[in-house]
Amino acid sequence: DTGVSQDPRHKITKRGQNVTFRCDPISEHNRLYWYRQTLGQGPEFLTYFQNEAQLEKSRLLSDRFSAERPKGSFSTLEIQRTEQGDSAMYLCASSQPPFADTQYFGPGTRLTVL
């Protein structure tokens, strides 16, 4: 499978704990995006990378959230001191503009904060 992969697919944690998600984009895609989707809503943009550079962050990305893409390949999204409101599906997407500019999505990581 050469699509975008995400790990883990499901994560249950207690309030106050830290969690980290991983996204592996399609090989050689230089753009990587993180979105969050809550129940009944469409995906909402969180942040995106061009290679290892983080180019934009949404105001949804509070200080408790941090994303990295250290080598320009896979990316991690960490949430510190999780809150119940962080419960959502976290989606990753990748693209390779300008010739392959469709954003391809991964299966998502479903986070449940108890």
Place this chain on the structure above:
Amino acid sequence: AQRVTQPEKLLSVFKGAPVELKCNYSYSGSPELFWYVQYSRQRLQLLLRHISRESIKGFTADLNKGETSFHLKKPFAQEEDSAMYYCGSGLNFGNEKLTFGTGTRLTIIP
């Protein structure tokens, strides 16, 4: 800021009947409009985008700048069209962030 509105959360249509999923956008510039679809237990995937002007799986969508709409249409619904459909916009499609509507769940009644 970009905003995308899908007024219908749920839509049920009989097999063989025409389908129209509504989408309106608000943006002062010239965003790129698109439709993503999510079938049961599958990931989001691009259905079509307005600049390509393609017909995918029998679906078409015309950008109406006067009405700021990008409705998705299909003349004859098929059971396999049952899915969640998201309309969205992007300033530079794959190059920057995408803004999605809340989605419409389409159910095709056999």
